[in-house]
Amino acid sequence: DGGITQSPKYLFRKEGQNVTLSCEQNLNHDAMYWYRQDPGQGLRLIYYSQIVNDFQKGDIAEGYSVSREKKESFPLTVTSAQKNPTAFYLCASSRSSGVFYNEQFFGPGTRLTVL
Amino acid sequence: AQSVTQLGSHVSVSEGALVLLRCNYSSSVPPYLFWYVQYPNQGLQLLLKYTSAATLVKGINGFEAEFKKSETSFHLTKPSAHMSDAAEYFCAVSSISSGSARQLTFGSGTQLTVLP
Numbered sequence: 001d002g003g004i005t006q007s008p009k010y011l012f013r014k015e016g017q018n019v020t021l022s023c024e025q026n027l028n029h030d031a032m033y034w035y036r037q038d039p040g041q042g043l044r045l046i047y048y049s050q051i052v053n054d055f056q057k058g059d060i061a062e063g064y065s066v067s068r069e070k071k072e073s074f075p076l077t078v079t080s081a082q083k084n085p086t087a088f089y090l091c092a093s094s095r096s097s098g099v100f101y102n103e104q105f106f107g108p109g110t111r112l113t114v115l
Numbered sequence: 116a117q118s119v120t121q122l123g124s125h126v127s128v129s130e131g132a133l134v135l136l137r138c139n140y141s142s143s144v145p146p147y148l149f150w151y152v153q154y155p156n157q158g159l160q161l162l163l164k165y166t167s168a169a170t171l172v173k174g175i176n177g178f179e180a181e182f183k184k185s186e187t188s189f190h191l192t193k194p195s196a197h198m199s200d201a202a203e204y205f206c207a208v209s210s211i212s213s214g215s216a217r218q219l220t221f222g223s224g225t226q227l228t229v230l231p
Contacts, residue, residue: 004158033219040124042205042221043159058218090158103149104219106158 002027004107006091011112013078013085021076021110023091030096032074033104036060037088046089049074050096078112086114117142117210121222129230134178134193136225138206141187147209148189149219150180154202162204165189176200201229 004025013019025032031050035043045058049068063082068074074093078085088111092104122137140146147166151159163174170182176199180191189206206222 006158040223042223043219044221045218048218088156092159103161103164106151106160108158109156111156 004091004093004105006089006107006110008110009108011110013112013114015114016080018077018079019112021078021089021091021112023074023076023107024072025074025091025093025105025107026072027093027105028071029093029105030071031094032068033092033094034058034064034066034074034076035090035092037090037109043090046076085112087112117146117208117220119206119208119220119222121204121206121225123225124223125226125228127228127230128196130198131195134191134196134200134227136191136204136206136227138180138189138191138222139187140189140206140208142208142210148180148182149207149209150174150178150189150191151205151207152176152202153205153224159205162191196227196229198229198231201227203227 007022033048034046037043044060046064047066049055055066055068065077090109091107094104118141120139149164150162152162153159162178163172165172165182173179178193203224203226205224207219210218210220
């Protein structure tokens with residue numbers, strides 16, 4: 001079955017540590033996205049990538065970093081510079097983020113808690 | 116810039132009653148509009164989408180939504196609620212960023228509770 005996988009499902013981090021969230025898709029989608037979800041605030045875009053080796057900042061990129069070395073993979077690193085990292089993180093992908101819109105498909109999410 | 120407003124962060128209905136979740140959008144260009152559903156601790160699943168074809172859009176699980184340009188609305192309805200409909204629902208509008216990529220702007224969500 002094609003889909004998006006995120007790991008781990010739950011992640012605990014001590015203050016001052018960097019952590020990397022995994023996102024893999026086998027849908028052959030060009031575009032991939034990372035969102036942060038907080039209660040009552042909907043989803044906010046962190047980073048997105050339209051093609052391998054290219055990515056752009058979203059609305060709340062500070063304290064986060066990404067890479068896109070393979071079409072299938074778009075890992076997100078939450079750095080120690082992110083002041084309030086406890087949240088639910090969602091990865092998504094779509095066929096293209098160009099003019100002709102295609103809906104985004106979402107992974108199951110990773111819940112990050114800072115201890 | 117595009118934006119979405121979902122009226123009512125919490126909606127409760129009785130099982131078998133009409134479900135109405137409200138969404139209003141703001142867009143300077145013809146929008147693409149979406150409704151997603153999220154069950155606890157899960158990702159989002161697409162319910163339906165409007166992409167400038169028919170204004171009444173039918174989706175999965177008996178949901179439908181009507182695009183009304185004059186009211187800038189895209190409300191989600193279901194004639195008869197089922198216990199399994201209890202979830203959080205998000206309305207979203209597509210937007211074009213400075214890089215000409217279409218992004219999704221989400222509303223803040225509506226938590227639907229279905230009472231027995």
